[in-house]
Amino acid sequence: MKVSTLRMALLIMISIGGVNGCGGSGSSNTNDKSVSPTTPLAPETSQGITWEPGVFEGASNFAGRCATPRSGVDPFTGASYPDVEGSAFEEKMWMRSWTNNTYLWYDEVDDNNPADFTVASYFAQLKTNGVTPSGSAKDNFHFSQSTDEYNTLAQTGVTASYGFSWEFISSVPPRQLLVRYTEPNSPAALAGVPRGASLLRVNNVDFVNNNTQEGVDALNQALFPSQSGETAVFEFALIDGSTLNVTLTSQDIVVSPVQNVTVIDGAAGKTGYFQFNTFIRTAQSELIASFNTFIDENITELVIDLRYNGGGLLALASQLSYMVAGPNQTNNMAFETLQFNDKHPEVDPITGVEIQPTPFYQYEIDYAAGLLTNTLLPSVSLTKLYVITTGTTCSASEAVINALRGINLEVVQIGTPTCGKPYGFYPTDNCGTTYFSIQFQGVNEKGFGDYADGFIPSSSPSFEYEVPGCIVPDDFSHALGDVNEGMLFAALAHASTGACPATTLAGNAFERAAGQHKDGLSIKRPDALKSSIFLQNKILVPINAPK
Template sequence: MQLNLKTTLALISSLLLITACGGGSGNSSGSGGSGGTGGGTPAAPSWTAGQFLDESQFKNFCVAPRSGADPFNGGVYPDKAGTAMHEKMWLRSWNNRTYLWYKEVADLDPTSYGIPAYFNLLKTTAVTDSGVAKDQFHFTQNTADYLQQSQSGVSSGYGIEWSVGSTRVPRSFVVAYTEPNSPAALAGVKRGDFLLEVNGVNFVNDSSNSGVDAINAALFPANSGEQHRFKFRTVANTEVSYQLRSADVTSSPVQNAKVINSEAGPVGYFQFNSYIVPAQQQLINAVKLFRDAAISELVVDLRYNGGGLLALAGQLGYMVTGPDIIQNRFFERLQFNDKYPNTNPVTGASLSPTPFYNREINYESGTLSSTVLPNLNLSRIYVLTTENTCSASEAFMNGLRGIDVEVIQIGGKTCGKPYGFYPTDNCGTTYFTIQFSGINSKGFGDYADGFKPTTAPVFAADVKGCAAADDFSKQLGDPAEGMLETALHYIETDSCLTSTGSGISSAVGSLSGIGATLSGSAAASGPAVRNPAEKPLTNTIRVPVKDQQE
C-alpha cells in the first residue's frame, strides 16, 4: 500500500496555485469580467460591503500578466490581463474564506489602496496575552524567489546569516553563521563578525537616505556577480575588510553534525537551520551517524531555524524517537476557521492528523518511498532556541511533548507561531496568510507567546530547561559555546550553569571604536535598512501535508 501525499502546497515542485473545493482558476460569471482571451482588459470589479464573491472570478487577472513558459510548474503561466482591483478583490475573497481569524478583519473598500497596502490590512489587529500582535506572519514574496528557495535551498547573496540587533542607528548586524563554500565563507567571514561599513558607508551610524540605499543595495544584491566591500570588527577586536561577490548560494540546512564525548556518554549534536527539501537526506545522514555511535543524548540546535515543511518536522520527530515511543500517536492536528470544521479549505479533503512520517518522502512526486527512516529511540532531547526558533521548529517541540518525550529547552524564548498557511500564488506574488493552527496529540497548541525555558515550569508553554545567551564568541558546535556548554552541563549534572560563554558582547568587541555617535541623539533615529532576518521561508513557512491511503 502506498501513501500518496498529494499535498497541499505542492511538496514542492508545482506552482502552488492551490484552491479548495468551490475555488479554482477558472472564471465564473459576475463582476470579475471575462477571461483574457478576448484581447482586452476586463472592466474593474466593484466592492460591495459584506458581499464576498467567489475568488475564482478574480484569480489570475493581473495588472502585469506573466507570459511564456512557467519554469517551475510546466506549461504556461495562467495570467490574464486584469486590473489592480481584480487582484485586490481576489485577495479579499480568498482571505475571507481561508483566513483563520477572518471575523476579526475589517471589510475596507480596497479602491483607494495599493495591492501590497491592501493585503497588509487583511489581518487581525488583536494581541496575545503578552500584548504582541496575534498575527505577526502576514507577508508576501516574489513567487519565483520563493519556489527557488523552497525547492532547492538556493538564494542570492553571500551566504551570511545575520543576527540583527537593530536596523536603525546605531545599527547592529552580527554574523551568526555562513553557508559552507559560500562567497562569505571562502573569503574568511566568521561567526561573531560585527558589520562596520558597507562600500565605505558607515553602517552603524549613517542616517542619510542615500547611505541607506547604498547599504541595502549591497546587502541585497539584485544579481549574481555583484562586488561589494564589507568591513567588520572581529571577536578579537580587529578590523577586517572583504570584497564579496554575490552568487546563488545553496543552503546547507544541517551543519556541524558531530558526536561529543561527555561524562554522561556520547552526545549527538547538529545545527539545523531550515525545514526545506534538501534537509531530508542531511538529517538521515546525521541520525545514522548518531545511531552508529550509540549516543545517549541528543542536542538539536534550532536557534536560527524559522520553520519550513511540517512533513519534514514529522519525519525528524520519528527519527528522534521511533515506533516504540510514538505508538501510533499523531504529530500534529490542523484546525481551520469555523467555516471548515471537517474539511481542508485549500485541498477540500477531510481533515486528518499529520503523522510522524516513518519513511522517506519524494517531495517532487509527493509520495512516500518504501525506505524506512532510521531512528534513535530517544525519550529525551535537548533543543537550543532563540526568538528566531519558529513555526515548524516549535511544532517539532510540541509534537514530541505530545507523546511524552521530555524536551529540555536551552537558550531563549521561541517566537510563538502555532499557526501555518498554504503559500498561494497570484500574478507572480506568493501570499502568506494564517489559515490554520496546530495542536499536538494531547490537544495542546497554545504557545502564541513562545516556549520559554525555565527551571520551574508553571504554565503550559513553560519548558524545563535553562536560559542561556547566544554566545557569538565561539563557533557553532564548539562545546565551549555558551548554549551548547549549558546543554552539556545539564546532561552531566541535571542543573543549569550559573554563567556561560561570553555572550553577544564578545561579538562586537569594543564598541567605543565604532564611532562617537553610538549613543545620544543619533540613537534609534534615521531610516531603517532592510532586515535580512525577515526571510519568508526561514522565518514563517509551515507546509501542512495531507496523506491519503489508496
C-alpha cells in the same frame, strides 16, 4: 494510524535572522504608512465589478484575472500559466474573497474598499490587528513574495547571497549587525569571516552611524544583493579587537540546512549534536545521514541546535520527530492536527480533504512528487531531547517541540524563548505573486497549540508553554558546535548533572538591545526581505501514500 490519505505537511518558516522576529506593536494597519490607502489612485478597469461591504463572491471568480498576465509555461510545474487579461481591482477582489474564506481570523479583518489601495498595500492590511496575551502582534507572519523567487528558494534552496546569516542587534544608529554563521563554501566562508564579526563599514559607508537616506539606501543595496555577481567591500570588527576587510561577490548560494554534525564524548556518555537551519526538502538526505552516524556511534543524548531555524516543511518536521523518538513512541500518535477557521471545522478549505491528524512520518518522502516512499527512516529512539532555541526558532521548529511533548518525550530547552508561531498556511500564487496568509493552527496529540508568545525555558515550569530548561544568551564568541559555546555548554552540563550551570541563571539575559526603541533611519530588517521566506511560516503541501 494509517497513512493511506496522508496529506499536508510542508512547513517552511521565515526567519532569516531578525531579532524579535515574532514581536510587533499590534497597531492598526490603517495607521501604518506601508499599508495606508494611496489617494487618489489612477482609475482601474474593473469591468463592471463593484465592491459591496460585507458581500463576498467566491475567490475563483477573480483568480488569475491579472493586470499583467503571464504567458508561457511555468518552469517549475510544466503547466501553462492560468493568467488572463484582468485588472488590479480584480486581483484585490480575489485576495479579499480568498482571505474571507480561508484566513484563520477572517472575522477580525477590516473590509476596506480595495479601490483605495494598491495591490501590495491592500494585501498588507488584510489581517487581524489583534494582539497576543503579551501584547505582541497576533499575526506577525503576513507577507507576499514574487512567485518565481519563492519557487526558486523553496524548491532548490538557492538564493543570491554572500553567504552570511546575520544577527540584527540594532538596525538604527548606532547599528550593530553580527555574523551568526556563514554558508559552507560561500564567498563569506572562503574569505574567513568568523562568527561574531561585527559590521563596521560597507563600501566605505559607515554602517554603525550613517543616518542619511543616501547612506541607508547604499547600505541596503550592498548588504542584500538581488542577484549573483554583485560586489561589495566589508569591514568587520572581530572578537579579538582586530579588524577584517574583505571584498565579496554575491553568488547563487545553495543553503546547507544541516551543519556541524558531531558526536561528543562527555560525562553523560556520547551526545549527538547538529545545527539545523531550515526545514527544506534538501535537508531530508542530510538528516538521514546524520542520524545514521548517531546510530553507528550509539549516542545516548541528542542536542539539536534550532537557534536560527525559522521553519519549513511540516512533513520534514514530522520525519525529524520520528527519527528522534522512533516507532514505539510514535505509533498511532498524531504529530499535529490542523484547525482552520470556523467555516471549515471538518474539511481542509484548500485541499478539500477531510481534516485528519498528520502522523509521525516514518518513511522517506519523494518531495518532488509529494509521495511517501517505502524506505524506512533511521531513528535513535531516545526518550529525551535537548533543543537550543532563540527568538528566531519558529514554526516547524516549534512544531517539533510541541509534537514530541505531546507524546510525553522529555524535551529540555536551552537558550531563549522561541518566536511563537503555532500557525501556518498554504502559499498561494495569483498573477505572479505568492501570498502567505495564516490559515490554520496546529495542535499536538494532547490538543495543545497555544504558544503564541513562544516556548519559554524554565527551571520550574508552571504553564504548558514553559519547557524545562535553562535561559542562556546566544554566545557569539565561540563557533557553533564548539563545546565551549554557551548554549551547547549548558546543554551538555544539564545532560550530565540534570541542572543548569549557575552562570546561565542570571535574569532576563535574552532581553537585548534589539528590544529597545531608538530613533534614526533603519536599514532593511530580515522580515522585510524577499529572501527571508524560510524564517517564520508553516507551509503545507499534500503528501500521499505510495500507490
